[in-house]
Amino acid sequence: MKALKIDHIGVAVKSAEEASKIFKSVLGLQTEEEILEDRKLKVVMVKIGESRVELLEDLDENGTISKFIEKRGEGLHHMALEVDDVYKSVEKLKAEGYRILSDPAPGAGGTIVAFVHPKDVHGVLLELVERRKNDE
Secondary structure (H helix, E strand, O other): OOEEEEEEEEEEEOOHHHHHHHHHHHOOOOEEEEEEHHHOEEEEEEEEOOEEEEEEEEOOOOOHHHHHHHHHOOEEEEEEEEEOOHHHHHHHHHHOOOOEOOOOEEOHHHEEEEEEOHHHOOOOOEEEEEEOOOOO
16 A cells, blocks of 8 residues: 555535635636536546545435535535545555445546544544556
8 A cells, every 4th residue: 555645625615616715816827627427526626736625516406515604614525535446455554454435436537435433533524546557
């Protein structure tokens, strides 16, 4: 298991369109929007150099992001690290006693992702991201 870089910071928002305005209009950054049908999420990725900010809008009023906002308000939701192999990373973390909230599954932008319980990461939900090669 090798962490390569901070991939993105996830931010829970009520409106991804509204939240992206400061990044697009004021800061002149590029954004990409994607709908994750299986998770009922609208995702707007804001590119900032090699890193990104991921704006997460729930399309389901009873979804995870909606519940997060109801409990904590809009704001920082998770930190994502790019890893060389998400499957090996999950196995190593499990072997070390960390709780994995989800088996590796498809994420935004053709990635494979898994989440580590925030109680095991000092209050921060940690997402592991593996970028898939074009031939996979």
